[in-house]
Amino acid sequence: MTRVLFAGLFHETHTFLPETTPLAKFEVLRGEEMFRRDGDGSNFDGFLSRAKVHGWTVLPTADYQAFPSGTVEHSVFEAFWADVEQAMKVLMGEKIDAVFLLLHGAMATDKEVDPEGEFLERLRPLLPKGIPVFGVFDLHANFTRRIIDLSDCLVAYRENPHTDAREATMRAADLLDRCLKGGKIPKQYWRRPPIMWPPTGVGTADTPMKDLEAMARKIEAEVPGVWCANVIAGFAFADAPDVGLSFSIVSDGDPKAAEAALDRLEAEAVRLRKAGSPRDKSVDQVLEEIMPVKEGPVLLVEPSDNIGGGTTGDSTGILRALIRHKVRDSAVVIADPESVAALASAQIGDRVKLRVGGKLNPFDEGPVEMTATLRSKSDGRFTLEDPKSHLAAFGHEIEMGPSAVVEHEGIQILLTSKKVPPWDLGQLRSQGIEPTKLKVIGVKAAVAHRAAYNPITKASYTVETPGPGMSDLTKFPYKKVKRPVYPLDEIGT
Numbered sequence: 001m002t003r004v005l006f007a008g009l010f011h012e013t014h015t016f017l018p019e020t021t022p023l024a025k026f027e028v029l030r031g032e033e034m035f036r037r038d039g040d041g042s043n044f045d046g047f048l049s050r051a052k053v054h055g056w057t058v059l060p061t062a063d064y065q066a067f068p069s070g071t072v073e074h075s076v077f078e079a080f081w082a083d084v085e086q087a088m089k090v091l092m093g094e095k096i097d098a099v100f101l102l103l104h105g106a107m108a109t110d111k112e113v114d115p116e117g118e119f120l121e122r123l124r125p126l127l128p129k130g131i132p133v134f135g136v137f138d139l140h141a142n143f144t145r146r147i148i149d150l151s152d153c154l155v156a157y158r159e160n161p162h163t164d165a166r167e168a169t170m171r172a173a174d175l176l177d178r179c180l181k182g183g184k185i186p187k188q189y190w191r192r193p194p195i196m197w198p199p200t201g202v203g204t205a206d207t208p209m210k211d212l213e214a215m216a217r218k219i220e221a222e223v224p225g226v227w228c229a230n231v232i233a234g235f236a237f238a239d240a241p242d243v244g245l246s247f248s249i250v251s252d253g254d255p256k257a258a259e260a261a262l263d264r265l266e267a268e269a270v271r272l273r274k275a276g277s278p279r280d281k282s283v284d285q286v287l288e289e290i291m292p293v294k295e296g297p298v299l300l301v302e303p304s305d306n307i308g309g310g311t312t313g314d315s316t317g318i319l320r321a322l323i324r325h326k327v328r329d330s331a332v333v334i335a336d337p338e339s340v341a342a343l344a345s346a347q348i349g350d351r352v353k354l355r356v357g358g359k360l361n362p363f364d365e366g367p368v369e370m371t372a373t374l375r376s377k378s379d380g381r382f383t384l385e386d387p388k389s390h391l392a393a394f395g396h397e398i399e400m401g402p403s404a405v406v407e408h409e410g411i412q413i414l415l416t417s418k419k420v421p422p423w424d425l426g427q428l429r430s431q432g433i434e435p436t437k438l439k440v441i442g443v444k445a446a447v448a449h450r451a452a453y454n455p456i457t458k459a460s461y462t463v464e465t466p467g468p469g470m471s472d473l474t475k476f477p478y479k480k481v482k483r484p485v486y487p488l489d490e491i492g493t
């Protein structure tokens with residue numbers, strides 16, 4: 001019986017966010033609990049289903065997983081390692097034939113920029129010599145030489161959005177089967193071109209990822225000995241030496257052929273580098289074009305403060321622009337518990353001095369000082385209008401915390417205590433704001449708001465404002481990333 005050790009570590013860390021991610025934010029599965037995910041359509045399920053087909057005995061250790069957020073507290077990594085180590089102690093003396101890992105690859109803690117590499121470095125000495133370490137990882141990984149040197153075959157997702165996590169995991173499991181049956185452990189080759197692309201530039205339906213994935217498939221089909229070629233888009237909202245794009249090739253063939261294939265991928269990435277760095281129009285430019293708005297609502301979509309991606313929800317870029325351009329009949333939502341508290345004793349209709357938003361977003365100009373009229377106050381609870389909304393994952397009753405609507409020069413500002421992604425129109429309607437009657441609505445999202453807003457929207461513009469989700473990487477205060485790196489530095493010709 002083949003016995004495969006199984007572990008998972010999954011977090012995409014945005015190191016420029018002004019928050020840390022504690023253990024409480026992680027879903028932790030230990031030992032047999034990991035089998036709970038059998039049949040759920042995830043990467044877990046992909047592995048467990050192939051393990052059954054190949055007749056493996058799975059030895060579960062631990063899995064730690066959380067939604068994208070700020071720098072992970074290092075104690076989370078140590079807790080994960082303690083769980084894996086404990087599970088390995090129980091297995092001591094028993095036969096282990098292989099390791100299979102579910103990784104993200106873009107985790108960072110306050111002490112370690114490469115926790116996945118650190119994990120492998122601690123794991124290897126506890127394993128029998130020369131056993132294969134295989135696994136799957138997210139296309140947004142920031143890979144390192146250490147990860148490559150300490151593993152044998154890691155397979156990346158090929159689709160972004162990631163519709164193929166399960167399929168990629170099954171492919172990796174089948175490659176492990178090939179390795180165990182053939183008795184030959186492949187080698188990994190890695191290349192990191194000096195390029196970082198923002199998340200908005202690495203969808204696989206568009207250039208450059210579409211072209212690079214096609215080239216990788218060609219390499220897999222044509223270069224003898226290649227088991228797998230990975231296009232690793234990287235996660236640019238992190239400051240670490242190896243942040244950004246890289247490629248890996250798993251091969252049991254000629255090392256020169258693998259390096260030549262990496263040369264081709266690198267040259268293509270350098271050639272297409274500009275296409276991976278999209279720039280959104282400035283909010284001023286868009287408002288100049290569309291004002292006066294005849295028929296609304298027109299959406300100003302603000303990926304720089306994409307709450308669903310873990311940003312602060314309090315950026316003032318759109319609010320400032322609405323004020324500058326005197327856009328009446330408009331609305332924005334800003335998470336600002338201080339302003340809500342400042343309205344505690346105010347009566348409806350009162351004029352109140354406020355400092356709105358800009359308190360957490362590290363790129364913001366800061367709070368907007370204004371005198372505004374209080375229109376309504378509530379406990380901030382609302383029921384989803386669309387039960388299939390993206391928000392349904394959090395239940396059908398959503399809590400924004402104590403909330404208030406104030407109006408300033410025709411702009412309605414919904415102030416909430418908690419940040420809530422704009423994925424359901426019930427958010428505005430429950431607070432007395434009727435979105436269909438507005439000319440302009442600011443939306444703190446990138447893509448996921450569309451299901452709710454598209455049916456009522458007359459036009460939509462993605463705009464650039466200062467915030468942790470902005471596409472212009474030159475505005476982030478990188479200190480650790482290896483230079484030169486595009487787009488911080490010009491490269492190529």
Ligand SMILES: [Zn+2]
Nearest residue numbers: 138139140162
């Ligand atoms: Zn991803």
